[in-house]
Amino acid sequence: MQERRDFLKTSLVASAGLVAATVLPASASQESKASIFAYTKEHQGRWEGKAGSHAPVVTIEGNKVTVETKHGMSEAHYIVKHSVLDANGNVLGEQVFFPRDAKAISTYEIEGKYTELYAMSFCNIHDLWVTKFSK
Ligand SMILES: [Fe+2]
Numbered sequence: 001m002q003e004r005r006d007f008l009k010t011s012l013v014a015s016a017g018l019v020a021a022t023v024l025p026a027s028a029s030q031e032s033k034a035s036i037f038a039y040t041k042e043h044q045g046r047w048e049g050k051a052g053s054h055a056p057v058v059t060i061e062g063n064k065v066t067v068e069t070k071h072g073m074s075e076a077h078y079i080v081k082h083s084v085l086d087a088n089g090n091v092l093g094e095q096v097f098f099p100r101d102a103k104a105i106s107t108y109e110i111e112g113k114y115t116e117l118y119a120m121s122f123c124n125i126h127d128l129w130v131t132k133f134s135k
Contacts, residue, residue, distance in 0.1 A: 038120065038130040047126050054129040056082065056119040063111050065093075065135065069104040069121040073097070079104035084085045087116040110135065 041051040052070065059066045069079045083094040083103065093108035104121065126127045 038128040056121040056131045065110045067119045075099045082106045083120040
């Protein structure tokens with residue numbers, strides 16, 4: 001019985017290692033590790049060629065941060081949500097969209113200085129995209 005448990009344990013560990021190796025080479029940078037969870041302009045993954053219409057575009061005027069996804073909006077295919085997070089994953093702002101909205105554009109008042117902020121945009125077909133920025 002102990003041998004069977006050891007075999008199962010070894011198999012699970014080996015399987016997990018295989019999946020991790022397939023998804024992420026050991027030499028992957030911290031930046032590319034983030035791309036496991038979201039696509040970026042630099043790491044478009046299975047949605048290669050879609051960055052222009054999915055990677056959020058960020059503009060900053062003082063404390064006003066504007067996030068836009070240059071994506072069409074229709075019942076079948078639209079941007080569901082924007083979020084802005086700090087480097088610790090704290091949500092500083094978010095906005096939900098509906099297919100009837102003309103554009104996927106949102107604005108946030110964010111006070112203070114940040115070296116690392118993340119604008120997230122979720123498409124109902126093409127998954128989650130992120131743009132890193134600072135202000
Ligand atoms: Fe899309």
